Amino acid sequence: MSSPIFFDRDLSWLLFNERVLLEAGRSDLPLLERFRFLAIYSSNLDEFYRVRMPAVLALQRVAKKKKAPELFKKITDTISRQQEFFGQLLNEQLLPALDSRGYTLLYHQSIPAELAAAVQQYFYNDVAGLLRPVSLSDKKDFFPENNQLYLSVVAEDREKNEQHYLVNIPSETLPRFYKIKNKEIVFIIFLEDIIRYCLPSVFPGMNIISSSNIKITRDAELDLEDEYGEDMAEKLEKLLSKRDKGLATRVLYEPGISLRHLQQLISRFGLQAAAVVEGGRHHHLRDLAKLPVGGAGWEYEVWPAANTVLPEKTLLQSIEQQDILVNPPYESYETVLRFFNEAVIDPEVQEIYTTLYRVASDSRICQALISAAMNGKKVTVLVELKARFDEANNIRWAKRMKEAGVRILYSSNALKVHAKVALIKRLHPEKPLLGLLATGNLNEQTARFYTDHILLTSRQYLLEELNTLFEWLSKKKKPDPSDAPLFNHLLVAPFNLQQRFIALIDREIEAAKNDRPSGVLIKLNNLEEEVMINKLYEASQAGVEVRLVIRGICRLVPGVAGVSEGITVRRVVDRYLEHGRIFIFHNAGSPEVFMGSADWMNRNIYRRIEVCFPVEDAKAKETIQQLAEWQWADNSRGVQLNDQLQQQPVAGDAIVRAQEQSWLWLSGKQQ
Incomplete structure (x- = not known):
C-alpha cells in the first residue's frame, strides 16, 4: 500500500444521516415513525452545523490548497441533495398519507378562513404574551438565541418608513403545533404560522410588507482551561451562558426573503462568516416527532422489555454467584437501577464509586447516590461536566449530590471521562467487590431507545483494576506514562x-x-x-x-x-x-x-x-x-x-x- 486511504469523516457522517432519512421513506413503517425519522435527520443536521461546521468553515478560511474548498462544496452539495429528498418525502408521501387519515398539516399552505376565529382566540389567549419583537435599528444588546426560531418582519408605518423586526417564536414554551378540528378534518398548524397570521395585531397601524422564518445556528464548543479545579462547575456555567454568542455557523432562511433584508440581518448580527442556507418555509423540523396525532397503527408495536433477574436472593447476592448481563432496551433497565438501590440500603455496602457522563433529567441513579451519602456511606462520583449539550443538567445534579455529601470529582478539559463504570465496596474483607461495566450511559431515559450492554460482575481481577482506576482519578492527576496505573485485564x-x-x-x-x-x-x-x-x-x-x-x-x-x-x-x-x-x-x-x-x-x-x-x-x-x-x-x-x-x-x-x-x-x- 503506497499511502493510507481514508474517507472524509464529515462526508461519512452525512451518509449515516442520509441512511436515517431513508428510513422515513419506508412505506412499511407506521406513519408517525416515518415522521420521527425525518425529525431525527433534522435534529442530527442541526447538531452537525453546531459541532462540525465550525471546523469545516475554519478550514475553508485558512486553506490555501483546493482541498478545503472542494470538501466544503461536497459537504454543502450533499446536504442540499438530502434536503431536496427530505422535501420530496414530506410533500409527496407523508403529508398525503396524513391527509388520508383525516389530518391536514398546513405546510406551505395558508390558514383557511374558516379557522380564523379559533386561530385568533388561541393567539390572544396563549401566544401574544410571549412575543418580544425587536427592531433591527435598535442598538441595544440583543442577539437571536442559538438555534431558535424567529420571524423576520418588514413593515411600514403610516409615513411609509420601513422598519425591520425580529419576532421570537416561543416554541420552547408552547407546543410547536396547534390542532383544530373543523367538520371531519383535523387541521395542524405551525406556531409560527399562527403568529404570522396575527402579525397585524403585533404591529397595529403598520402595513406588513413581508415575513420570513429565520434560524441562526452557532458553534457549540466550550473552551475551558485545562485544570481540575473545584470551581469548574462555576466556570462552565459562565461559559454556557456565552455559548449562544459563539461563532455563527449557519443562517437558515425561508425562500422568498429579499436579498436586501437578508443582508440587513447578516450585517446587524455579524454573521458574515456563517454558511447562508436557503431552507424550506418551516425550520426546526425535528419537532415533527411531536406531531399531535396517534392511536392504533400510528407507531411501532410495543416490544415489552424482558425481566433479566427475578432472584429469590438480592441482586447483589446474585452477582456474587455469577455475572449478570443486561441488554436494554430488550431487557429491563430496572436491574441496573436495582444495583444502585440495593447498595443504598445494604448495611454491608460501605463505599460506592461511579462515573456519570449523561444522566437523566430526573435521574433515579443520582437520587439513589444522594440517599446513599445521607445514609452514611462514602460515595464518590466523577461527573463529566463537558458532555456536550448535557452540561447544564450534569451541573445541576453535581451540585445536588455535593450538597448531600457525595464527593464530586471533575475531569480535566484535556481528558474527559467517558467510561461507564461503577464499583461497590463492602464492609467485611471476605465480601467481594461488586461492579458494573457498560457500553452506555447510566441513564434510564436513553436506555429505552439506545441498544447497550451492561455487565454486573464480582470478578475480582477486573474490579481490583477498576478500583485502581478510581484511585487514580481521585488523585486528579494528568496522564503521565511514567506514572501510569497498571491494567492487565481491563x-x-x-x-x-x-x-x-x-x-x-x-x-x-x-x-x-x-x-x-x-x-x-x-x-x-x-x-x-x-x-x-x-x-x-x-x-x-x-x-x-x-x-x-x-x-x-x-x-x-x-x-x-x-x-x-x-x-x-x-x-x-x-x-x-x-x-x-x-x-x-x-x-x-x-x-x-x-x-x-x-x-x-x-x-x-x-x-x-x-x-x-x-x-x-x-x-x-x-x-x-x-x-x-x-x-x-x-x-x-x-x-x-x-x-x-x-x-x-x-x-x-x-x-x-x-x-x-x-x-x-x-x-x-x-x-
Whole structure:
C-alpha cells in the first residue's frame, strides 16, 4: 500500500444521516415513525452545523490548497441533495398519507378562513404574551438565541418608513403545533404560522410588507482551561451562558426573503462568516416527532422489555454467584437501577464509586447516590461536566449530590471521562467487590431507545483494576506514562487500550499468515483513528476476515484491491439507536469477546478515560456473539458501504432484522 486511504469523516457522517432519512421513506413503517425519522435527520443536521461546521468553515478560511474548498462544496452539495429528498418525502408521501387519515398539516399552505376565529382566540389567549419583537435599528444588546426560531418582519408605518423586526417564536414554551378540528378534518398548524397570521395585531397601524422564518445556528464548543479545579462547575456555567454568542455557523432562511433584508440581518448580527442556507418555509423540523396525532397503527408495536433477574436472593447476592448481563432496551433497565438501590440500603455496602457522563433529567441513579451519602456511606462520583449539550443538567445534579455529601470529582478539559463504570465496596474483607461495566450511559431515559450492554460482575481481577482506576482519578492527576496505573485485564484509554487492541489484531494477523483460521468482528458507533484503521488494513492484507458494523462515521475504505478487500463494512438503522461497542476476535476457535465505552476515534483513544472489558461468562459471551452476528447479517435494516462511500443492500436469502430477532430471543419468544 503506497499511502493510507481514508474517507472524509464529515462526508461519512452525512451518509449515516442520509441512511436515517431513508428510513422515513419506508412505506412499511407506521406513519408517525416515518415522521420521527425525518425529525431525527433534522435534529442530527442541526447538531452537525453546531459541532462540525465550525471546523469545516475554519478550514475553508485558512486553506490555501483546493482541498478545503472542494470538501466544503461536497459537504454543502450533499446536504442540499438530502434536503431536496427530505422535501420530496414530506410533500409527496407523508403529508398525503396524513391527509388520508383525516389530518391536514398546513405546510406551505395558508390558514383557511374558516379557522380564523379559533386561530385568533388561541393567539390572544396563549401566544401574544410571549412575543418580544425587536427592531433591527435598535442598538441595544440583543442577539437571536442559538438555534431558535424567529420571524423576520418588514413593515411600514403610516409615513411609509420601513422598519425591520425580529419576532421570537416561543416554541420552547408552547407546543410547536396547534390542532383544530373543523367538520371531519383535523387541521395542524405551525406556531409560527399562527403568529404570522396575527402579525397585524403585533404591529397595529403598520402595513406588513413581508415575513420570513429565520434560524441562526452557532458553534457549540466550550473552551475551558485545562485544570481540575473545584470551581469548574462555576466556570462552565459562565461559559454556557456565552455559548449562544459563539461563532455563527449557519443562517437558515425561508425562500422568498429579499436579498436586501437578508443582508440587513447578516450585517446587524455579524454573521458574515456563517454558511447562508436557503431552507424550506418551516425550520426546526425535528419537532415533527411531536406531531399531535396517534392511536392504533400510528407507531411501532410495543416490544415489552424482558425481566433479566427475578432472584429469590438480592441482586447483589446474585452477582456474587455469577455475572449478570443486561441488554436494554430488550431487557429491563430496572436491574441496573436495582444495583444502585440495593447498595443504598445494604448495611454491608460501605463505599460506592461511579462515573456519570449523561444522566437523566430526573435521574433515579443520582437520587439513589444522594440517599446513599445521607445514609452514611462514602460515595464518590466523577461527573463529566463537558458532555456536550448535557452540561447544564450534569451541573445541576453535581451540585445536588455535593450538597448531600457525595464527593464530586471533575475531569480535566484535556481528558474527559467517558467510561461507564461503577464499583461497590463492602464492609467485611471476605465480601467481594461488586461492579458494573457498560457500553452506555447510566441513564434510564436513553436506555429505552439506545441498544447497550451492561455487565454486573464480582470478578475480582477486573474490579481490583477498576478500583485502581478510581484511585487514580481521585488523585486528579494528568496522564503521565511514567506514572501510569497498571491494567492487565481491563483495556483503559489512554493507558493500554490501543496497545491491547493492536495486540489482539496482531494475533489474528499471525494466525492468517500461518494459514490458520482467523477473523475479527467489531461493532462501533464511529471509526476514525488512523492507527487502528491502518492495523485493520494490515489484517486484511494478511488474509484476516474483518467484519465491521459501524453506525456512524467510518473513515476506513473497504473493498480496495491490495488494501482492504478482506474488509466489509455494514451499518444498521432501525427503531432503536445502535450504541453498544463489541469486539470479537477468533482466537483459534476460542473467541475472545470484549465490550466497552470506546469508539475508535482520536478523542476516545487519546483524550478520554475509556474502559473496555472482557466478557468471560460463557452464557454472556454466547449472547453477545449472537447479537453481533445478527447485526452483521441484517438485510432488512442493514446496508453495506462500498469503496465509493455508497450504501448498498446486504445480500441474503432469508430476511434478517437484527433488532426484532434480538428482542424475540432475549424475551424468550423465540429460541
